[in-house]
Structures are given as structure tokens and as C-alpha cells.
Amino acid sequence: MSDATDLAERVRSGDLALHDLDDHADPATATEARRLVVARETDTDLDGVGATALDPADAVGTAVENMIGAIEIPLGVAGPLPVAGGATDDEHYLPIATTEGALVASVNRGCSILRAADGANARVTKRSMTRAPVFRVADVVEAEAVVSWVRENRDALRNAAEETTSHGELTEVTPYVVGDSVFLRFGYDTKDAMGMNMATIATRAASEVVEEQTTADLVALSGNLCTDKKPAAINAVEGRGRSVVADVTIPNEVVEDRLHATSDAIAEVNTRKNLVGSAKAGSLGFNAHAANVVAGVFLATGQDAAQVVEGANAITTVEAREDELYASVSLASLEVGTVGGGTKLPTQSAALSLLGVLGGGDPPGANADRLAEVIAAGALAGELSLLGALASRNLSSAHEELGR
Numbered sequence: 490m491s492d493a494t495d496l497a498e499r500v501r502s503g504d505l506a507l508h509d510l511d512d513h514a515d516p517a518t519a520t521e522a523r524r525l526v527v528a529r530e531t532d533t534d535l536d537g538v539g540a541t542a543l544d545p546a547d548a549v550g551t552a553v554e555n556m557i558g559a560i561e562i563p564l565g566v567a568g569p570l571p572v573a574g575g576a577t578d579d580e581h582y583l584p585i586a587t588t589e590g591a592l593v594a595s596v597n598r599g600c601s602i603l604r605a606a607d608g609a610n611a612r613v614t615k616r617s618m619t620r621a622p623v624f625r626v627a628d629v630v631e632a633e634a635v636v637s638w639v640r641e642n643r644d645a646l647r648n649a650a651e652e653t654t655s656h657g658e659l660t661e662v663t664p665y666v667v668g669d670s671v672f673l674r675f676g677y678d679t680k681d682a683m684g685m686n687m688a689t690i691a692t693r694a695a696s697e698v699v700e701e702q703t704t705a706d707l708v709a710l711s712g713n714l715c716t717d718k719k720p721a722a723i724n725a726v727e728g729r730g731r732s733v734v735a736d737v738t739i740p741n742e743v744v745e746d747r748l749h750a751t752s753d754a755i756a757e758v759n760t761r762k763n764l765v766g767s768a769k770a771g772s773l774g775f776n777a778h779a780a781n782v783v784a785g786v787f788l789a790t791g792q793d794a795a796q797v798v799e800g801a802n803a804i805t806t807v808e809a810r811e812d813e814l815y816a817s818v819s820l821a822s823l824e825v826g827t828v829g830g831g832t833k834l835p836t837q838s839a840a841l842s843l844l845g846v847l848g849g850g851d852p853p854g855a856n857a858d859r860l861a862e863v864i865a866a867g868a869l870a871g872e873l874s875l876l877g878a879l880a881s882r883n884l885s886s887a888h889e890e891l892g893r
């Protein structure tokens with residue numbers, strides 16, 4: 490009997506819980522034992538889930554608990570994608586992990602347009618990963634006193650927060666009061682880390698100072714004004730993670746040749762769909778499918794997938810000018826890192842390497858800025874291609890051909 494079979498038997502007999510297995514075997518054996526238990530209990534063939542290249546030792550304890558294997562997602566590339574950014578000035582192949590047929594082809598078409606237009610511009614305009622604890626006070630009089638103390642003692646909060654990290658810098662603390670609740674929205678430059686663990690640890694230290702020095706009592710380290718992993722206007726207005734913009738000016742001949750529609754028709758689709766339609770829908774995203782590129786690159790490069798919620802918080806503008814088409818995408822809250830979290834996993838590291846942004850940048854923060862700029866340019870490529878498909882009325886035929 491193999492170790493895994495033996496351990497699986499002990500789980501079935503009630504001697505061990507599934508999550509106890511890591512204490513009794515190496516990660517690969519514990520993962521196999523758990524898979525055997527689940528496969529038998531659910532009468533499911535999970536051999537494929539166990540046959541992937543990921544070594545459980547690279548994931549257990551840092552990326553996942555109760556591991557039973559890995560899911561495979563097809564990985565494609567679009568590009569080369571030329572980006573003249575503040576941090577990058579290069580051509581990149583954009584790795585996109587997806588199961589949506591026609592998506593990579595579409596972004597690839599967009600990249601060919603950006604190449605014909607001599608590349609996209611991109612700039613990161615703000616870095617601020619936020620964490621907003623909520624405190625209880627007696628009444629609005631106390632609330633105002635806490636807010637005044639915070640405004641006068643930012644240095645004490647910064648010192649406490651920055652003692653917990655050698656990279657992070659506290660750049661802003663914005664108070665909000667709702668009756669007897671005080672929210673402090675802490676914003677950090679987290680350099681090359683996406684920074685959610687870093688910001689959370691640092692904010693805990695700063696919150697202890699607030700509790701020591703004022704009458705406020707911490708109720709929750711995250712009070713939802715951060716706002717992490719939920720659609721929220723505050724991220725669209727104030728930004729979160731990286732705020733990043735990309736734009737391009739495309740000669741009319743390129744638009745007509747590559748997108749089979751005129752610049753005027755594409756601009757009209759953008760206005761009526763992305764601006765008017767989104768407004769009528771009460772949407773936070775005024776774009777066509779920025780989420781597709783954000784999600785595809787997030788999955789490929791080990792970003793936190795749930796943050797696609799705010800990563801897709803984007804506005805697309807298009808203007809038909811005399812001989813050319815101007816288009817831009819502004820992503821208000823793109824949370825990306827090139828160190829930490831899932832970026833350490835082997836295939837995700839490889840995807841970051843092919844973009845040339847793996848690990849810490851020089852200066853720190855430069856690699857995550859590069860990644861943000863490349864994603865913004867990729868989103869622009871995707872927007873152009875889909876707007877073209879809608880203007881030329883071939884969205885459904887493209888998906889019939891490539892997506893079924």
C-alpha cells in the first residue's frame with residue numbers, strides 16, 4: 490500500500506481530517522491522498538487534475554490549502570505589442586490564459602493595429618494600494634476628534650506602518666465618517682508587490698497607534714472602503730493599485746484595412762455602446778471587454794484573480810479625427826505585482842519572464858509599472874478589435890468560427 494493510499498484510508502476512517510494530511514506527508518503525497526479521498530467520495534476521475542506539471546511543494550502553504558491538484562487553462566500569446574510607456578519602451582508578447590475562443594485572435598488583431606500605428610503610449614499615473622479599517626466611536630463629536638488627530642499625526646501612522654515593511658511607503662490616509670463609524674483609507678506605494686498582504690500588515694500596526702492615542706476602537710481591519718474585490722465607485726474615482734492609461738492614434742487606412750469599418754463607425758459604436766449604453770446600465774466599466782485582457786493576463790501571470798473586479802474598471806474613449814482614429818483606455822484600479830503571491834509559481838513566473846518583468850524592478854516598482862502599462866496597451870488592442878467587429882457586424886460570425 491502506498492503512503493497516499495494508506496493516508497487516504499485514515500481520512501476515510503475518521504482518523505485524520507483532509508487538512509491534517511500535510512502534517513503527515515510531503516506535499517505531493519498529501520495532495521495525492523486527498524485526491525484519492527475526494528475521487529472516491531464523489532465517484533469522479535481526478536487523474537487529470539493530478540497529472541499537471543505543478544509540484545505541490547511549490548504551492549502548498551503559500552498559494553493553496555487542501556490541495557488536490559491543478560487546473561489547466563490554455564495559454565495563448567498576442568503580439569508583438571509595442572508599448573512606449575513611462576516604465577517600458579519595448580515590444581512584448583502578451584500571455585493570455587483563457588477558454589474563450591476568438592479572444593486571443595481578437596487581441597492579436599488589435600496588436601497588429603497598434604504595430605501599424607507605431608505603437609501605443611502608456612503611463613502609470615498613480616500607485617496606491619489601499620486598506621481601510623473601520624473604527625467605532627461614541628458619536629460624531631468623537632468621530633471629528635479622531636479625524637483631527639489623524640490629520641495632525643500622519644507621521645506617527647507612517648512610522649508605525651513602515652516599520653513592518655522594507656519596501657512599502659504610506660502615501661495617504663483619508664478619513665471618512667458615517668455616524669459613529671470612522672473609516673481611514675490608508676494608501677501605500679507597494680513597489681513591485683500587488684501589496685494586499687503588505688498593506689494589511691502595515692495598516693494593522695498603524696491602527697494600533699490610532700487605538701492607543703484616540704478613543705476609537707477597531708471593529709474590522711477591512712471596512713470595505715478599501716475596496717477590495719467588490720465593484721466600487723471609490724476605486725474608479727480615487728484609484729487602487731495602479732491607475733494606468735494607454736492611447737494610440739491610427740491612420741484611417743489602417744483602421745479600414747484591419748477592422749473593416751470606418752473610423753466614424755467605430756467612434757459611433759464606442760459612444761452609443763461604451764458610453765451611453767454603460768451609463769444607462771448603471772455600469773462602473775465604460776468599456777467593451779477590458780475584463781477579458783485583465784483576466785487573461787492575471788491568470789497567466791499569477792495575479793489575484795478576484796481583483797479582475799476592479800481591474801476591469803475602465804473607460805474607453807474613441808474619437809474620429811480628420812485622417813485618423815484616436816483611442817484610449819484608462820484603467821483606474823489595476824492591482825498587479827511581479828513579486829509575491831501567485832507570481833512565484835513556476836508557470837506564472839515563466840509568463841512574467843516572457844514579458845521581461847519577473848521579480849523586483851530597478852528602481853523598485855518599475856517592473857509592476859511595466860506590467861500595468863503592457864496590460865493597459867493590451868486592453869486597448871482588445872477594445873479596438875471588438876469595436877471593429879461590432880462596427881463591421883462580424884462579432885457573431887467570428888465566435889461561430891473560432892469559439893464553438
Ligand SMILES: CC(C)(COP(=O)([O-])OP(=O)([O-])OC[C@H]1O[C@@H](n2cnc3c(N)ncnc32)[C@H](O)[C@@H]1OP(=O)([O-])[O-])[C@@H](O)C(=O)NCCC(=O)NCCSC(=O)C[C@@](C)(O)CC(=O)[O-]
Nearest residue numbers: 591592593594595597598601747777778874875878883887
Ligand atoms: C476573429 C477576428 C480577429 C478575425 O478578424 P478578421 O479581420 O476577420 O480576420 P483576418 O483573418 O483578416 O485576421 C486579422 C488579424 O486578426 C488576427 N487573427 C485572426 N485569426 C487569428 C487566429 N486564429 N489566431 C491568432 N490571431 C488571429 C491576426 O492578427 C490577423 O492578422 P494577420 O496576422 O493575419 O495579418 C475578428 O473577427 C475579431 O476580433 N472579432 C471580435 C472577437 C472578440 O473581440 N471577441 C472578444 C470577446 S467578446 C466578449 O467576451 C464580450 C462581449 C462581446 O460580450 C462584451 C460586450 O458586450 O461588448
Ligand SMILES: NC(=O)C1=CN([C@@H]2O[C@H](COP(=O)(O)OP(=O)(O)OC[C@H]3O[C@@H](n4cnc5c(N)ncnc54)[C@H](OP(=O)(O)O)[C@@H]3O)[C@@H](O)[C@H]2O)C=CC1
Nearest residue numbers: 654655656680681682683684685686687793829830849853
Ligand atoms: N491579506 C489580505 O487581506 C489579502 C491578501 N491577498 C493576497 O495577498 C498576496 C499579495 O500580497 P503582497 O503583499 O503583494 O505579497 P506577499 O505577501 O507575497 O509579500 C510580498 C513581499 O515581497 C517583498 N518584496 C521583495 N522585493 C520587493 C519589491 N521589489 N517590491 C515590493 N515588495 C518586495 C516585500 O517585503 P517587505 O514588505 O518586507 O519589504 C513584500 O511585502 C496575494 O497572494 C493575494 O492573493 C489578497 C487580498 C487580500
